[in-house]
Amino acid sequence: MASTATFGLKDASLVQTQGFIDGKWVDAHEGGTIKVSNPATEEELGAVPEMGLTETKQAIDAAARAFKTWGKTTAKHRHDILLRFHALMQEHQDDLARIITLENGKPLAEAKGENAYSASFLEWFAEEAVRTYGEVIPSPFANLRNVVVKQPIVSCYLVGE
Incomplete structure (x- = not known):
């Protein structure tokens, strides 16, 4: 198995062999791992935890808890975090x-x-984060107004194989 030193990385801390759940790096509950190999050479690069239902539920619960505070942060704060993430992707692009x-x-x-393409989405969403102003939409009734208020509503999850 290759060590991160042989990867030729400037910052070996970018390679993680654990999952990130609820602010902590964790192994799979049942201890299983999945080997990661270079498809060009078939050299084993390392292993990552084989997360299952337990870890998925923990991650969903953690995201739901975090959303309660995240949704109350200012648009500027969310903008700054996304821009920082974008800057880090640029800094570590090589x-x-x-x-x-x-x-x-x-x-x-x-x-x-x-x-670069992935980082551009962070920059775009950072800029959109500060455009949370609402709208007043004409109503068919003279005594009513339709008001649109943009606000965070839910965490999103992606599960893949």
């Missing part, structure tokens, strides 16, 4: 592209493009 190349076998130039 290492992130290298990791993508190792895990997926993509050419380095394509991996750099993927990272």
